[in-house]
Amino acid sequence: MKAYYSARAPYYDAVYEQPERAADIAFLRDHLPARFSGRRVLEIACGTGYWSQHLAPACTGLVATDGLDAPLAFAKQRPGVDPACCLVADAYALPESLGQFEGAFAGLWLSHVPIARRGEFLCGLHRRLRPGARVLFIDNSEVQCRDYPICDTDADGNTYQMRPLRDGSQHRVLKNFPHESELRAMVQTFGAELVDYRSLDNFWIFEYQLPA
Ligand SMILES: C[S@@+](CC[C@H](N)C(=O)[O-])C[C@H]1O[C@@H](n2cnc3c(N)ncnc32)[C@H](O)[C@@H]1O
Incomplete structure (x- = not known):
């Protein structure tokens, strides 16, 4: 997956330009910042920073992380995003040095977490959050399978898609x-x-709050 997202970074944002997604994207661009207003927020797997640029102006502070340098280089150039707060961090090993946050956001990430690693991911994420923190995930609905049909299901129930890149690789x-x-x-x-x-x-939204 890392090789795939590194190579795709220069044209990743095409996913946000599909006409059939326009109404959802417009809704999310209003909805998401309002949910994090006045909070210090940790973003996981921020990619090219499409959502970071909308969240940052509403937050008290946004730390945008991704596992890879290539998409982060684009995130650092987004208006309103502090390049010094765009950091490489593995979503499964979020370091203590990131600090503590009142909110967390991940766009189109949870769908890439193997079922067996969801608990591990959430445990690590929650360790970076204060009591009462708000967590919000958005991700693709199954409509996305029209573009990339499921090609495989493993013994744990994880599903897989074959994704072509512009260089012809699969x-x-x-x-x-x-x-x-x-x-x-x-x-x-x-x-x-x-x-x-x-x-x-085209998307679902899932928001929860940690115990105070
Ligand atoms: C589908 S993209 C989502 C990008 C962005 N959040 C968005 O909504 O446009 C998935 C991102 O996960 C990142 N990623 C893959 N493995 C990761 C890991 N172990 N830790 C953190 N990020 C990872 C990839 O580099 C990629 O930027």
Whole structure:
């Protein structure tokens, strides 16, 4: 997946230019910053910083992280984003040096987390968050499979897609489509309170709050 997203970084933003996604994107561009207003926020797997540029002006401070340098180089150039706060960090090993946050956001990331690693990812994320922190994930709905059909399912139930890049190479990418009940169960063990789940035409939104 890392080779795939490194190579795709220069033209990754094409996903936000698809006409059928325009209404959802417009909604999210208003909705997401409002959910984090006045909070110090940690963004996971920020990629090229498409959402970072919308979140940063609303937050008290945004630290945007990604596992790879190539997409982060684009995030650093986004208006309103502090390049010094764009940091390489593995989502499964978020260092203490990042600090403590009242909010966390990840766009189109949870779908890439293997089912067996969801707990590990959330444990590590929650260690970086203060009590009462707000966490919000957005991701693709199954409509996205029209572009990339599921080609494989492994023994754990993870699904995979073959993704072509512009250089003609093909990449087998883990991409899951968790249902609302799975998401609820995933955070229940942390005593989290569900704030919102909603389906848009192309994306879902899942928001919860950690115990105070
Ligand atoms: C689908 S992109 C999402 C980018 C951005 N959040 C967005 O919504 O446009 C997935 C991102 O996950 C990053 N990534 C892959 N493995 C990672 C890891 N172990 N830790 C942190 N980021 C990772 C990739 O570099 C890529 O930027």
